[in-house]
Amino acid sequence: TRRACVIGWPVEHSRSPVIHRYWLNEYGIDGAYEKEAVKPANLGRFLEELSGHGYVGANVTLPHKEAALGAAGAADAAALAIGAANTLWLDEKGALHASNTDAYGFVTNLDAEAPQWNEGVGLAMVLGAGGAARAILYGLLAAGVPRILLANRTKAKAEALARVFGPQIEVIDWDERAAKLSACGLLINSTSLGMTGQPPLDIDISALPGSAIVADIVYAPLLTPLLVEAAKRGNAVVDGLGMLLHQAVPGFERWFGVRPHVTPALRAHVVATL
Ligand code: ATR
Structure with a gap:
């Protein structure tokens, strides 16, 4: 055995x-x-x-x-x-x-759940700068995403990640996250916000293009408030469970x-x- x-x-x-x-x-x-x-x-x-x-x-x-x-x-x-x-x-x-295998899991799941994602999401936005964000940034860059906006409540942590991964990562202020969505083809929540027992991720996504994909790493609940809101306005949504299964x-x-x-x-x- x-x-x-x-x-x-x-x-x-x-x-x-x-x-x-x-x-x-x-x-x-x-x-x-x-x-x-x-x-x-x-x-x-x-x-x-x-x-x-x-x-x-x-x-x-x-x-x-x-x-x-x-x-x-x-x-x-x-x-x-x-x-x-x-x-x-x-x-x-x-x-x-x-x-x-976290980056592999995240990207393989995107491929499976939203295969259109890599035909040119152009600009992506990642929220959060912990260990999960680090794996996702690595995976997105390896998959060929040209530019990533990175926002974190504690900006210094986002800046540290940008130093690791280079000039394709552009750090923005946490308060800028909603306004900068208008150019994004992919929005990813890598924070723990939205998880059962945590406050929801507070972001107004009304500027996000209708063709954009919204992904969350949280999987309990399966549909976080962010994904519910995104699905309501017609965006493709990818939940966090698929990443867990694929990794x-x-x-x-x-x-x-x-x-x-x-x-x-x-x-x-x-x-x-x-
Ligand atoms: P993991 O390794 O799983 O990514 P982590 O390193 O604890 O976990 O990171 C949690 C992320 O959620 C961080 O980006 C954290 O922001 P800070 O770096 O400012 O702590 C983010 N996060 C947690 N609670 C938050 C809140 N109430 N508002 C905004 N961001 C929050």
């Missing part, structure tokens, strides 16, 4: 076991996927003993994504550029490899040897747990 896990602190809320166990069952694989609650102080030792704990690899969630990259002996280009890892695996020699694909393939599919049945299975 090949075993993988998700490591977090806390980890109880993670939906990764639901996704990976669905696929293990779907493809008839002799594998298991567990949750591991590991305190930050113990992460290094846990990863050193990953194989001893019986695992061939792991997903890593908050607050461990940066430390997991540091603990790995090798990392892919995405993990290095994003400065964080969400997927780990052990090679035949026992060396720990780190990958970041899981490369890890599952790595650990269990089968490239799994993101299907409507998987989506429905996970939605039932939200």
Whole structure:
């Protein structure tokens, strides 16, 4: 039995076991996927003993994504550029490899849900400047988006990201976010606003072109107030669940040897747990 896990602190809320166990069952694989609650102080030792704990690899969630990259002996280009890892695996020699599949998950989901997006969104706007924003910026630039407006309540964090990713990122004031929408073909919320228990994202989207796509990384609720508003005025909307499902694909393939599919049945299975 090949075993993988998700490591977090806390980890109880993670939906990764639901996704990976669905696929293990779907493809008839002799594998298991567990949750591991590991305190930050113990992460290094846990990863050193990953194989001893019986695992061939792991997903890593908050607050461990940066430390997991540091603990790995090798990392892919995405993990290095994003400065964080969400997927780990052990090679035949026992060396720990780190990958970041969040950018892949975000872009692959956009491709699936709004395939017109990459035929020229032109200008994109990303709201937020945390770890999720960093992965999304990397993914959008890798996919060829020429220019991205970046707005964050704490402007210094947006400016730090612009220094990482270069002149294609233009930082704007948080208060300018609504006014600058008129030139945007893609609007992405990467903040936690709109999540159950949080205030909604406060943005007037009346200037956004009708052809623009609106994406949210929040998936509980599936349709955030932002997406409800966008759908009401006819914009294509992309929810955050698809990113979560797609980011899981490369890890599952790595650990269990089968490239799994993101299907409507998987989506429905996970939605039932939200
Ligand atoms: P993650 O790593 O998941 O992206 P994070 O690093 O905590 O999480 O980032 C959360 C994002 O949501 C940040 O951009 C944060 O803005 P600040 O950098 O100013 O903190 C944003 N955010 C959270 N609550 C917010 C609020 N009430 N208004 C505006 N932005 C908010």
